[in-house]
Amino acid sequence: MPAVSENYDVVIVGAGHAGCEAALACARLGLNTILFTVSVESIAMMPCNPNIGGSSKGHLVREIDALGGEMGKNIDKTFIQSKMLNRSKGPAVHSLRAQADKQEYSREMRRTLEHTDHLTIRQAEVTELLTEEWQEGAAQKRVIGVKTFSGATYFAKSVVLATGTYLRARCLYGDVIQHTGPNGLQAANHLTESLKENGIELLRFKTGTPARVDRRSLDFSKMEEQKGDERIVPFSFTTDPDAIQKEQASCYLTYTNEKTHEIIRDNLERSPLYSGIIEGTGPRYCPSIEDKVVRFAERDRHQVFVEPEGLYTNEMYMGGMSSSLPEDVQYAMYRTVPGLEHVKIVRNAYAIEYDCINPIQLKSTLEFKNIKGLFSGGQFNGSSGYEEAAAQGLLAGINAAMFVLGREQVLLDRSQAYIGVLIDDLVTKENHEPYRMMTSRAEYRLLLRQDNADLRLTELGHTIGLIDEARYEALLLKKKQIAEELDRLEHTFVGTTEQVQQLLEQYHSTPLRSGATLAELIRRPELNYECLASIDPERPQLPQMTAEQVNIELKYEGYIKRQLIQVEQFQKLENRKLALDFDYNQVHNLRTEAVQKLNQYQPASIGQASRISGVSPADISVLLVYLEQQKRQEKE
DSSP states (O other), X not given: OOOOEEEEEEEEXXXXXXXXXXXXXXXXXXXXXXXXXXXXGGTTOOOSOSEEEOXXXXXXXXXXHHHTOSHHHHHHHHEEEEEEETTTSOGGGOEEEEEEOHHHHHHHHHHHHHTSTTEEEEEOOEEEEEEEESSTTOSOEEEEEEXXXXXXXXXXXXXXXXOXXXXXXXXXXXXXEEOOOGGGOOOBOSHHHHXXXXXXXXXXXXXXXXXXXXXXXOOGGGSEEEOOXXXXXXXXXXXXXXXXXXXXXXXXXXXXXXXXXXXHHHTGGGSHHHHSOOOSBOOTTSOOHHHHXXXXXXXXXXXXXXXXXXXXXXXXXXXXXOXXXXXXXXXXXXXXXXXXXXXXXEEOOEEEEEEEEOGGGBOTTSBBSSEETEEEOGGGGTBOSHHHHHHHHHHHHHHHHHHHHTOOOOOOOTTTOHXXXXXXXXXXXXXXXXXXXXXXXXXXXXXXXXXXXXXXXXHHHHHHTXXXXXXXXXXXXXXXXXXXXXXXXXXXXXXXXXXXXHHHHHTTOOOXXXXXXXXXXXXXXXXXXXXXXXXXXXXXXXXXXXXXHHHHHHHTHHHHHHHHHHHHHHHHHHTSBOOTTOOGGGSTTOOHHHHHHHHHHOOSBHHHHHTSTTOOHHHHHHHHHHHHHHHHHHHO
């Protein structure tokens, strides 16, 4: 029978947060792109928590924006509450978090996709990956397109897989099992076999979500109200802060108690997590309430965040109480929580199992090592979270485009971005559970702050082609203003005038005995750039974000310099490249475990090799000696 056959530059499979970023990147770079989704209603859907950002995740969103991605812009248009987390701590861990209007977030992203040139959206289930031999006799293949359930063929020069939690998905609570994707949407049940046939190793992971409840059945007087910040800070560097100041929705905080925990313990054997029904591995850092009660038995309560799903609905999200317990147990345990005594559930909590890949099959560019032109991003790579997904999707899309255009692939290392840390961890470490980004995973987090993501990455975004000239010129101006202001402060002296001494006394700072530079005063812990304005009449009018950089650069100068020296050492190892498809059995004196791991991972550099579990510092020394010997032999 005749079947549809079309040609594209890039095919994107999946329209979640990863797929949207990948599709937009490719289309904005001028490539003819098609984006497949099992349902157009699921574009940029938020099937779990109704927020973007949070600790370390806010860093990822800022970096996505700095490179030319869409997530930051989209949440700035659709948030209902915004809050900067960790304000009492140092700037390295400040993280922006915004509650989203879930339906509006999805709608707005779909609107952006539909108005992007070179981009086609198609509702269809992709069932087959089409590949061919790359070179005669070579083990490596190359991707040439995909086939859908209807038999239609879509040929492409590159393909990005971003299937999220849909592959052979099933949702579970108690003994109820539904073979659907999140929110009851159609699962993708046929692609798995094609991936296996192409030699792709798959894992089975699990995640979960709490119940959604009816706002009208809650008693908020028994909960702690959580308001947003008075002054809203945008995610996107392109958003005008004054344009997004608005009235915000409230969230609420309550707690479980011993009665809640007793109900959970009494019904553990009815949870598919403990009865053996669930096969997949869940995230350690985002456990279900059953897991929390078992693993933290000494705790007499756990936080429950009651968050609105949007302005369009009465549904509230029970953050911190994800579960796969039966329906009757869910009612019983929720009703022990203060404020939830008469709760009515709109959607039951459930666990979801799905197929994903072992990410060690990927290069740091997110291209499969054994299938040229095939890239992968998002939860399909064994990660969790909307922000982690979008970050990977953006890089996978960029590199799929670079592949088609014949341009150099884009690599982000651990010293450049949280995105670099995320991807490096995925491709070099054994992940036995969904990976979640945390600030503690970044060694150079004082350099990789969310506030300086534009200074770190926007120039690269411009080189790629996702940042326009106007934005790039604005970045250059910002860098110039920061440098000039730092220089001015280092060379501007203030004396022991009454005005100066009064200001120092006001902030409980030691009075001056002789002159000091403004820079020296700003470095004092109790002072900052802003509070010295009254004794600095020559100060230029700088944008708030520029002034913030000046303050941080001065106050943390010593620590920043120390980390820059560490980065220099790190880069030396990253620049020592290793051959791909190399047989490490040829290197004498490597331990057996190191040989096995190096042959399995095929690291691109000495630095990457050093981060592989099972490769010791002694093994790295052996590799360095081997490289030197090879270099000398080549010269001879």
